[in-house]
Amino acid sequence: MRLRRCAHLLFEPREALQFDLDSLAAGGDGLRTQLSLLALAPHRQQEIAVSPQDVAILAAVPCTAWSEFDALAAVYGAAPLQDLLARGLLIADDAASVDHLRDERLRAANWRTLSAAQHYLGRWDGVRSGDELQRAGYVTLGELIDKLGEPPPAAQTCAAEDARLPLPPPRRSAFDELLQRRATCRNFDTDAALAQDELATMLHRVFGAQGTLTLEGGGATTVLKRNSPSGGGLHPTGAYLIVQRVAGLAPGLYHYRPVEHVLEPIRALTADDASDLALRGVAAQAYFAAAPVLIALAVRFPRSFWKYRNHAKAYRVAALDVGHLSQTLYLAATDLGLGAFVTAAVNEVEIEQALGLDPLVEGVLAVCGFGPRAQRRAADEFDPNGRIWHEDGSRIDR
Numbered sequence: 001m002r003l004r005r006c007a008h009l010l011f012e013p014r015e016a017l018q019f020d021l022d023s024l025a026a027g028g029d030g031l032r033t034q035l036s037l038l039a040l041a042p043h044r045q046q047e048i049a050v051s052p053q054d055v056a057i058l059a060a061v062p063c064t065a066w067s068e069f070d071a072l073a074a075v076y077g078a079a080p081l082q083d084l085l086a087r088g089l090l091i092a093d094d095a096a097s098v099d100h101l102r103d104e105r106l107r108a109a110n111w112r113t114l115s116a117a118q119h120y121l122g123r124w125d126g127v128r129s130g131d132e133l134q135r136a137g138y139v140t141l142g143e144l145i146d147k148l149g150e151p152p153p154a155a156q157t158c159a160a161e162d163a164r165l166p167l168p169p170p171r172r173s174a175f176d177e178l179l180q181r182r183a184t185c186r187n188f189d190t191d192a193a194l195a196q197d198e199l200a201t202m203l204h205r206v207f208g209a210q211g212t213l214t215l216e217g218g219g220a221t222t223v224l225k226r227n228s229p230s231g232g233g234l235h236p237t238g239a240y241l242i243v244q245r246v247a248g249l250a251p252g253l254y255h256y257r258p259v260e261h262v263l264e265p266i267r268a269l270t271a272d273d274a275s276d277l278a279l280r281g282v283a284a285q286a287y288f289a290a291a292p293v294l295i296a297l298a299v300r301f302p303r304s305f306w307k308y309r310n311h312a313k314a315y316r317v318a319a320l321d322v323g324h325l326s327q328t329l330y331l332a333a334t335d336l337g338l339g340a341f342v343t344a345a346v347n348e349v350e351i352e353q354a355l356g357l358d359p360l361v362e363g364v365l366a367v368c369g370f371g372p373r374a375q376r377r378a379a380d381e382f383d384p385n386g387r388i389w390h391e392d393g394s395r396i397d398r
């Protein structure tokens, strides 16, 4: 058998403080420090406890060339090598093994190791995003300030007040009206369905190809023009829909094709299953799950990293692309008189599984949604200038 180290691997010495009754009884501070050494292995999508000896072996086994097991065992012993193989940190030359396949897929995608660790160890499964804050008593901004003190100020100060240069008043146009009516919607009308042409308009404005360019190389490479910028012009972000209430469209999962402007059905769902997936997808944020359509924004990493190979900025570019798409989505929704949201507090593992996405190829970075607003505001929204809601909580109709 031959072995090599997995392609992407980081180690973290972690220190956790734990309550310790014995220390308190002995007159100490009641805290015990727990030290651990962790391997952060993106292809395993988990942290794995290791020993200093494991680290020494992993540091000595190449990841780009195969080594004979027997030769390594003569130096380190067979048992520690078998242990590392079982934990997937050493990879055997066995094309059928799951760790071998995952490691190969990650190598092929040209990830930067730091970014791969950040992405694959930051994915959520079964998280309810409000619970932690609720337990800690940090729900409102007021409670946060009570517990944590004031946050840093809203803007930086770079010069003395008397050195500031006044600017002329900004110009105003209909665009400002649109911008000012943009606010994160946490009050969707749970009875209203979206019209199909509203959905089509949203998809085309946000994700649709406004133009294409075909470059002839060995094959034919299509470059999309969208209404948002994209690093390298690659537009690696796809739109996967959880449809709950759209007139004439069965609840279920769909993928939008930006050039043909069509939906690809992935799987039909009952209304209850769609609602359950929506709620789990947005980590139990019920006010977002109530939107008639939610869209998982999934980045196809190999398309981006085809150009940005092992690149320090590539993952940042992917996240920025998703942010641009979400702002275009907010504005497109506002223009249609709809509410919209974006959240990164998502259980991407559950969404990817439901959609049948291979997370080593495509990863959900955020979820957006849109739909008609409710008549009355029940959950908080940030509308300090009263553009959306009257003071009594009723909706301003335009």
Ligand SMILES: Cc1cc2nc3c(=O)[nH]c(=O)nc-3n(C[C@H](O)[C@H](O)[C@H](O)COP(=O)(O)O)c2cc1C
Pocket: 182, 183, 184, 185, 285, 342, 343, 344, 345, 381, 382, 383
């Ligand atoms: C990347 C990103 C993630 C967000 N995640 C959440 C979220 O998980 N839950 C939520 O209620 N709002 C979320 N928001 C919305 C913000 O809370 C909101 O933008 C902010 O309060 C300002 O309000 P406005 O968008 O109405 O101007 C998110 C916004 C962004 C840009």
